[in-house]
Amino acid sequence: MYNFAKRMGEVSASPVREILKLMADPEIISFGGGSPANESFPIDTIQDIIDKALQENGHQVLQYGVTEGWKPFREAFLEHIAYPKGVKASLENVITTTGATQGIQLATDVFLDPGDVVLVESPTFLSTLMVFKKYFIKCVPVETDEHGMIMEDLEEKIKKHHPKMLYSIPTFQNPTGKTLPLERRKKIAELASAYNMMVMEDDPYCDLRYKGEALPPIKSFDQTGHVILLNSFSKIISPGLRVGTILAEPEIIQKITVAKQCADTHTTNLTQVVCAEFLNRGLLSEHLKAITQMYAARLNTMQEGIKKYFPSGTEYTQPEGGLFIWTELPGEPNIQALLERAVEQHKVAFVPGKPFYINPEDGRKSLRLNFSSNTPETIEEGMKRLGELFSAIY
Ligand SMILES: Cc1ncc(COP(=O)(O)O)c(C=O)c1O
Incomplete structure (x- = not known):
């Protein structure tokens, strides 16, 4: 009945958000979302x-703020997050965003026109694919191995498709949990310069590492200003705060500032104050230690659950951090039918693989499992239920 804009015709509701609704049913064990643990x-x-912020500075905090963001927050971000990762930048390189979600939207706003080509990891974060769809952007998948994007395929696709941008989640990728090794990060920065291609580096999970060595972001190797780095406080403090950042060349930040003025004027002052203070009080490292310990145990329980309960021949990733395990069942399973039975009969939920792919058929055997939002005991029970269901089809 309504004559909606054509761009909305390309987009349907995110299957993850649909599955999040199921979490309202307390009986369902959901491995579907990407949420940090409530606790x-x-x-x-x-x-x-x-x-304290309201007592000491209430008028300023509750007043309109500048579009670029709360200055003490941006300073704290540089000092505590960007510099330790080897990123050289100053205040004019940073704008606060309303979560990384808005960072993705704004980078798209200022760089991409309908019909432009963007290279993406295969599979990749489905919400970003929704944004690209809304803008009629042509996404071309880059092949991946157990370490993420394959550089030979990336270069071949750059030469063939002349993309304006590469979208990459280099660390503990959503949905696979894979991490791009150091050499590939350097190579991406080189290719971006050589072929004049922008890189949208979406790195919300980098601080959730449970083992192995921390890796610098692609941005730290960027000599020519081709990389736009997105960070977020959603997974390390709280997603409800809706605080993220874009770090890029000042000229890009200026354009993004205009785009953000059209979107929401500025990100909430109060939640930027929360993040700034959290960093300036030196609380982040202790907090990360506590949550990474908790998530490491959950990851371990889920991996053990796959080994114990899933059909033999199941393949799964071995993430060193983040929130997800990516699983591929053997043979030709009907994942959608399995999901319906899992939810209705076994009271357990997951996200099917198809929406994470440009060619949905590539994800027909896959599913994404989140391990952060349930206790080890609940994970054990949920994996047992899923394993029984999956094993019964072979
Ligand atoms: C890769 C990736 N980018 C961005 C986001 C969105 O994060 P935010 O809550 O900061 O908007 C997520 C959340 O799941 C994500 O997985």
Whole structure:
């Protein structure tokens, strides 16, 4: 009945958000979302920071703020997040965003026109694919191995398709949990310069590492200003705060500032104050230690659950961090039918693989499992239920 814009015709509701609704049913064990654990939120600290901010600086915090973001927050971000990762930048390189989701949207706004080509990892984050679809952008998948994008295929696709941008989630990727090794990060920065291609580096999971060595972002190898680095506080403090950042060349930040003025004027001052204070009080490293310990145990339980309960021949990734395991069942399973039975009869949910691919058929055997939002006991029970269901079809 309504004459909606054509761009909305390309986009349907995110299957993950649909599955999140199921989490309202307390009987369902959901491995579907990408949420941090409720019990990870530092509620008392945040309460204290907010009380003090309102007492000491209430008028400024509650007033309109500047579009680029709360200055002490951007300073704290540079000092505590960007510099330790080897990224050289100053305030004019940073804008606060309303989550990385808005970072993706704004980078798209300022760089991409309908019909432009963007290279993406195969599979990749489905919400970004939704944004690209809405803008009529042509996504071309780059082949991946167990370490993420394959550089030979990347270069071949650059030469063939002349993409304007590469979208990459280099660390503990969503949905696979894979991490691009150092040499590939350097290579991407080189290719971006050589072929004048922008890189949207979406790195919200980099601080959730449970083993192995930390890796610098692609941005730290960028000599020519081709890389736009997106970070987020969603997975390390709380997604409800809706605080993220874009770090890029000042000329890009200026354009993005205009795009953000059209979108939401500025990100909430109060939640930027929370993140700034959290960093400036030196609380992040202790907090990360506590949550990574908790998530490591959950990851381990889920991997053990796959080994114990899933059909033999099941393949799965071995992430060193992040929130997800990517699983491929043997043979030709009907994942959609399995999901319906899992939810209705076994009261357990997951995300099917297809929406993460440009060619949905590539994901027909796959599913994404989130391990952060359930306790080890619940994960064990949920994996047992899923394993029984999956094993019964072979
Ligand atoms: C790769 C990736 N980018 C961006 C986001 C969105 O994060 P935010 O909550 O900061 O908008 C997510 C959330 O799941 C994600 O997995």
